Amino acid sequence: MKIELKDKKVFFENGGLKKEIHPFWLRERVNSDNFVDKGTQQRLFDPTELRADIEINNLNLSKNYLEVSFNDGTCTKLTIQNILKELSNMNDIKCIDKLEWDSSLKDLNDYEYKENLFEEKAMYQALMNFYQYGFVIFKKVPTKDNFIVNFANSIGSIRKTNFGEFFDVKSKPNPNDLAYTSLPLAPHTDNPYRNPVPCIQILHCIENEVSGGFSTLVDGYTVTQKLKKDFIDHYKILTEIKVRFQFIDQSVVLEDWAEMIQLDEKGDFKQVRFSPRLDFVPLVEKEKLDLYYSARKKISEMYNSDKYRIEFKLSPGDLLMMDNHRLLHGRTSYDANEGNRFLQGCYIDYDSTEGKLKHLKRKFNLSF
C-alpha cells in the first residue's frame, strides 16, 4: 500500500487498485496544536461546521510525511505511517485471526496472576490469546473479598445484570437458574435473551472440593465453520431465522430475538447463541420449520459431541475468561455431599478487553 500525488489530489494504491483520498478526509485530520488536543487526541474543532467545498491548494510528499494546505487557509503535516494504518484497519481487533480448536487442544495457555499484571506485557499476550482462542485462564488469582470485581474492573468495567454485579455459582435451594444446582450443564451460551448479550464471562473458582464438576468449553466458531462446510442448508437456516430467547423469574421478563448463528455485514461469523431450554422459534412455514428443527438437532449434536469439547477442572484461584459470543460453556455434574464447589462469575463487555489490549499494544509498541 502506498500514497501518491497527482494534480493536487492524493491517491492510495493497494494491490493495483488506486483510489483518491477525499480532501475533506485529510482536512478532518489537521493535527496542529490549534486543532487537536495533544493529551486526548480529540478535535478542538467541529468538522460539521467546516465549509463543504474543501479543496487542496498544495501538496508535498516525502518519505515519512504528507504536507497539505487547504483552500480554507489551514495546513497540516501527517505521518504516512498513520495514514496507512487507518487505511489498512491495522488497529482493528478483527485483524486477530480466530484459531479453530476442538477436543485435541491440549495447551490451555494459562497465565499466572501477579499484582501489576494488568499493565504488563503478559496481559497483552493473555488478551491476544483470548481473541485467538476465545478464552484464557489466569492462575493464582486471589480468592478473598470478591476479588473478581477488582479483576474485572482492572480490565474494564463490570457489566451488571439482574443477577447482580457478580454472582455466586453454587448449589442452593429454590434456584432461579440450573446453574445454581449440582446438575450437569450442557454446552450453552449465557443470557441469549438479553439485548445486548453480555460479551465476556469471567468465572473464578473459589472452592472446589468435589470430584466431578469439570468445566467444559466448546468453540462455536469451529463448530459453525464445520457446519457450513458439511451441512450448508442447516447452516443457512440457523443464520436466517430469528429465534425468541426468554428468561422469566419473579421480578423480570427478558426477551430477545436473534439468529442462532449471527453473521456480520460481510457474512462472516459474529456470534452464536445456544440455550435449548430458552429458545422459541416463530411459527413459520412447515417446510422451513422441518429444516430448522433438523438444523438445531444437528448443531446440538455437534456442540455436545466429544469431538469439540474440552474438559478441565478449575482449582481454587483459577479464573476463566471466555468469549460468550463465541464459546459455549458447561460443566459435568457433581455430588454436593462430597464438599463445596463455589465459583463466582461476572460479565464484562468487549470495549473493556479491546480498550485494554489496544492500550498495551500502544504502550509496548506491539502489533496484532
Ligand SMILES: [Fe+2]
Ligand atoms: Fe452459563
